[in-house]
Amino acid sequence: MVLKIVKYPEPVLQQPGEPVTEFDEDLRKLVADMFETMYASQGIGLAAPQVGVSRRVTVIDISQGKDPAQKLVLINPEVISNQGKQYEEEGCLSFPEIREKVSRAAKVRIRAQDEKGKWFEMDGEELLSRAFQHEIDHLDGILFIFRMSALKRNLNLRKIRKMQSEGDW
Numbered sequence: 176m177v178l179k180i181v182k183y184p185e186p187v188l189q190q191p192g193e194p195v196t197e198f199d200e201d202l203r204k205l206v207a208d209m210f211e212t213m214y215a216s217q218g219i220g221l222a223a224p225q226v227g228v229s230r231r232v233t234v235i236d237i238s239q240g241k242d243p244a245q246k247l248v249l250i251n252p253e254v255i256s257n258q259g260k261q262y263e264e265e266g267c268l269s270f271p272e273i274r275e276k277v278s279r280a281a282k283v284r285i286r287a288q289d290e291k292g293k294w295f296e297m298d299g300e301e302l303l304s305r306a307f308q309h310e311i312d313h314l315d316g317i318l319f320i321f322r323m324s325a326l327k328r329n330l331n332l333r334k335i336r337k338m339q340s341e342g343d344w
């Protein structure tokens with residue numbers, strides 16, 4: 176089922192998600208719906224707060240459905256180490272039409288649980304590293320506009336207000 180993606184400034188996007196403790200059928204249904212929703216919007220990552228669910232769940236697929244081996248489910252994920260810097264353009268399904276360069280770590284190692292609750296560690300670099308950081312930020316209630324410089328953040332907030340007033344947001 177394709178879920179509705181909430182947009183900034185929906186409050187659920189700015190609050191930390193609750194840790195997942197039950198690895199049950201409800202969780203698997205949420206994950207399946209999140210993949211469906213992400214693919215329907217041509218995204219490479221989606222966090223549960225973006226579909227109005229304040230839980231520490233995110234799905235990532237940087238192949239956008241082209242390579243099943245790249246489908247990732249991260250439950251209760253955290254960054255455990257990072258290295259270097261990258262500065263590349265980023266977007267977010269909760270900020271349609273907003274794209275901006277954001278500074279991130281070049282490489283990260285994360286730990287997370289899978290759908291069955293099993294912990295694993297994984298390394299990511301370049302786009303995957305960026306997706307890990309962007310999605311884990313969502314689970315902490317941190318949005319990518321708050322990773323931009325104040326100047327760019329204000330420009331984008333103004334653009335959003337203009338779209339809102341014109342009914343395009």
Ligand SMILES: [Zn+2]
Binds near residue numbers: 268
């Ligand atoms: Zn996002």
